[in-house]
Amino acid sequence: MYKKIFAKVYDPFMSSIEKHIGPRRNDLLSDLKGRILDVGAGTGANFQYFHPEADVIAIEPSAPMMAYAKPKLANYPNIKMYNIGVNDLKVNDLVAENSLDYITSTLVLCTIPDPKKAIENYKRWLKPTGKLIVLEHIKSEGKIIGGVQEVFNPIWRGLADGCNLNRHTDQYFLEAGFVAEEHFYSGHTLRWIQGVYALK
Numbered sequence: 122m123y124k125k126i127f128a129k130v131y132d133p134f135m136s137s138i139e140k141h142i143g144p145r146r147n148d149l150l151s152d153l154k155g156r157i158l159d160v161g162a163g164t165g166a167n168f169q170y171f172h173p174e175a176d177v178i179a180i181e182p183s184a185p186m187m188a189y190a191k192p193k194l195a196n197y198p199n200i201k202m203y204n205i206g207v208n209d210l211k212v213n214d215l216v217a218e219n220s221l222d223y224i225t226s227t228l229v230l231c232t233i234p235d236p237k238k239a240i241e242n243y244k245r246w247l248k249p250t251g252k253l254i255v256l257e258h259i260k261s262e263g264k265i266i267g268g269v270q271e272v273f274n275p276i277w278r279g280l281a282d283g284c285n286l287n288r289h290t291d292q293y294f295l296e297a298g299f300v301a302e303e304h305f306y307s308g309h310t311l312r313w314i315q316g317v318y319a320l321k
């Protein structure tokens with residue numbers, strides 16, 4: 122029931138935020154071609170930005186979120202969607218090792234229960250020349266805001282379907298052996314990392 126409510130309010134809740142991050146999605150995604158994995162595609166927020174020649178596999182474990190994405194798929198025959206989480210073994214049936222040109226990870230590593238394992242999987246699935254495309258919110262660097270995020274996190278996680286405010290996702294990429302080709306940070310209260318990462 123809770124997941125259904127979350128899925129129902131997700132697009133309306135995000136509509137004002139999308140005014141800011143929609144152009145970023147466009148910058149990151151619209152030129153990508155080749156084989157792409159869109160991780161935790163949710164209600165399909167990225168779909169409109171993918172190039173028609175991109176061959177996209179979208180995965181999403183929440184059936185209610187996927188129910189909102191499915192009607193959008195009718196407009197994008199180049200996108201196939203599967204009801205599956207990134208760390209489920211079944212993803213390996215869809216995605217071979219060293220096979221992807223891009224992985225798109227937008228607003229999702231805050232929520233995935235084991236983000237480091239997901240990033241290890243990203244490494245396995247990307248071609249050596251493949252790129253990880255990232256738009257994620259991360260923990261604020263400010264002591265006060267970071268502290269508030271830490272305290273508020275359990276409540277937020279309960280309200281926002283497992284989303285965490287206090288992850289150092291940018292560090293996880295570097296620890297896993299990715300290098301930032303282009304990246305920039307923005308925001309203070311909610312700090313964002315946007316970028317393109319390559320394998321070392």
Ligand SMILES: C[S@@+](CC[C@H](N)C(=O)[O-])C[C@H]1O[C@@H](n2cnc3c(N)ncnc32)[C@H](O)[C@@H]1O
Nearest residue numbers: 161162163166183186206207227228229232233
């Ligand atoms: C905040 S939404 C972001 C949706 C979309 N990527 C976007 O940019 O708007 C986070 C999504 O991550 C999904 N998620 C949670 N656990 C996951 C997992 N293990 N693997 C893949 N996606 C997951 C959630 O179901 C939810 O749809």
